[in-house]
Amino acid sequence: MHTIDELQDKVKELFENRSYMGTPNELYEPIQYSLSQGGKRLRPLLCLMSCSLFGGDLKEVENSAIGLEIFHNFTLLHDDIMDQSPIRRGMPSVFNKWDTNTAILSGDTMFVIAYEYVTNTNPDILVDTLLAFNQTAKEVCEGQQYDMNFESEQNTDISDYMEMIRLKTAVLIAAAMKIGAIAARAQKEDLDKIYDFGILIGLAFQLRDDYLDAFGNVDIFGKAIGNDILTNKKTFLYLKAYENADLKTKEALDNAFTTNDPKLKVESVLKLYHSLGIESLTRSKIIELHDQALIILNDINRPESEKAEINNFLRHLIKREV
C-alpha cells in the first residue's frame, strides 16, 4: 500500500494544472475558478486510499477520483445558491461572483464533466462504478432537500439530523471509498464494509465541522466562527442543546438565538452550549462514530499496518485526541 503522503502527492498531481476551460468562456470560467480553489480534495484522497488498501492499481481509479471531486464541487455551486452563501473557501462563491444563472448552468456542466470522468473507467468495472455513483448523487440531492426542509420544521431531532448528514455528506465519502475498492476488484463483502466504514467516517467528519464552527479556531477552520449560530442552523450542537435543556434553559436558548447583535448572539449561545456540556457531548459522539468505524476496519482482511496507516490519517482528520 502507498503511504498517505504518497497518496496526497498523487491527488495533488491529479488536480495540478488541470484545465477545465472550453467555449463559451462564460460557462467554463466559473468551473475553472471553482475547481482551482483547492479545498481538501478529501473524496479523491479516500478513493485512492481505498483502492490502495485493497491492492488495486491507482491508475484504474484516477478518473473516478477526479469525477467525485468535480461532482462534490458541483453540489457546492448549487448549494451556495440555495443557502445564499456568499463565501466559499474564503473566496466569493460562484453565484455571488457571477450570478444565479451562471452558478446553475456552470454547475450543471460540472455535473456532466464529473460523469465524463467516471465514464472513462475500465469497462469491466464501469457498471458497478456507475451504480454506486448514481445512487450517491441522488442521495446527496435528497440530503440537501432534507437540509432545506429542516429550516421550516419544528420537530427535528438528532436522529433526523444524522440521517440528513448521512445523505448530504457521508454517502459521497462512502461511495468514494467503495469506488476505490471496486477499482481494486475487491470482493462484494469488502465493498459493503468499506462503504459502511465511509458512512461512519463521513458522519464523524460532518460533526467535526459542526464542532469547529462553534469551538474552532478561525485560522484553522478557514471560515468565520459562529456562522451556524448566526443563521440558527439546526446542527448537532443546536439539537443536542435543546434536547438536554430544561424548560428555563430552553427559554434562554430561544432568547439567545433571537438576539439581534451578532457578536452578543454568538457569545450568548456559546455560553449556553458551555453550560450544557455540548463541546464534550459532541466530541463523545465523534469518538463513538470513529470507534464504530474502527470495528468495521478491523474486520477487513487486509494487513494491520495498512489499516493503521488509514486510521492514523482519519484520527488526524477528525482531530481525535483520546
Add this chain to the structure above:
Amino acid sequence: MHTIDELQDKVKELFENRSYMGTPNELYEPIQYSLSQGGKRLRPLLCLMSCSLFGGDLKEVENSAIGLEIFHNFTLLHDDIMDQSPIRRGMPSVFNKWDTNTAILSGDTMFVIAYEYVTNTNPDILVDTLLAFNQTAKEVCEGQQYDMNFESEQNTDISDYMEMIRLKTAVLIAAAMKIGAIAARAQKEDLDKIYDFGILIGLAFQLRDDYLDAFGNVDIFGKAIGNDILTNKKTFLYLKAYENADLKTKEALDNAFTTNDPKLKVESVLKLYHSLGIESLTRSKIIELHDQALIILNDINRPESEKAEINNFLRHLIKREV
C-alpha cells in the same frame, strides 16, 4: 421496421403510469409533476425510430429513450429559472409553482435519474451510449449559455444563431437517433449519418418553433403567439429581418421592438416581418434543412419503405407543405 403508430404507442406505454416518486416528497413531487405533463416525447420517439430503422430490438434502447426524455425535462426546469418563464406546456413552470431552489434541486435529481436510466443499458453498448449522452449533455449546457449571451450581444448573426440552436436543441435530437442506432448495433458510418440527419432535423424543428411563435395558431402551438417578439428574443425571424432590412426599415424594427403596448408591439413587428417576407424566408430555410437531411437519409443503406415512413413523419413534424 415498426410503423410510426406502433412506435408512438410504445413511447406512450413507456411513460404511462411511470412513477418518479420517492422521499423526501418535496424533492420528487416536482419531478412527477414535470414528467407527467406529457409533451411531444419527441426524443424517445426518434430514439426508438432509429433503433427500429437499423433493425434493432426496441427493448435494448427503452431505458435510454426514457433517460433522454428525463434529461430534456431536466433542462426545461433549469432553463425556465434562467429565462424566468412562468408557463411550460400551458401549466405553471416548476420554479413558478414552487420556487427557484426546488427547480434547481429537483432538476439536479432528474439529471441523476436520467443517468440511472441510461446506465441501465446492455454493457456491450454502455460506453458508446454514455459517450454520446455525455457529449450531448455538455453541448446542451453550452447552447443554453450561448442563448443567454445573445441577450446582451449586439452583433449576433444568423450563423451564430444556427450554431446556438444546434447545441441547444439539435444535438439532443441527433443523439437520440444515434443512441437508437447504437442499440441496433449499427455500423460506425451509419451512426455518423443518422447523427448528422438528426442535427438537420433538429435545426428545422427549432426554426419551425420560431416560425409558429410568430405565425402559428395558438390552439395548435399550445403557447401564446408572439412571445418571442414580446421578449425581443433574437430568433431566426428577428435576425433575418434585421439582415434584410434597409436603414429605414431597421429603424422601424427598432421602434416596433421598443413599443410598450404588447398587442401593438406584436402587430407592428408582424407587419414588418410580412413586408420583409420573413414568413416565406423561414419556410425556405426549413425546407433547405429538410432537403439536406433527406440526402443523408437516402444515403443510409436501409429499405426505402422504412426510410419513407420516417420521412413522412418528419414532413408532418415540420409541416412541410411543398
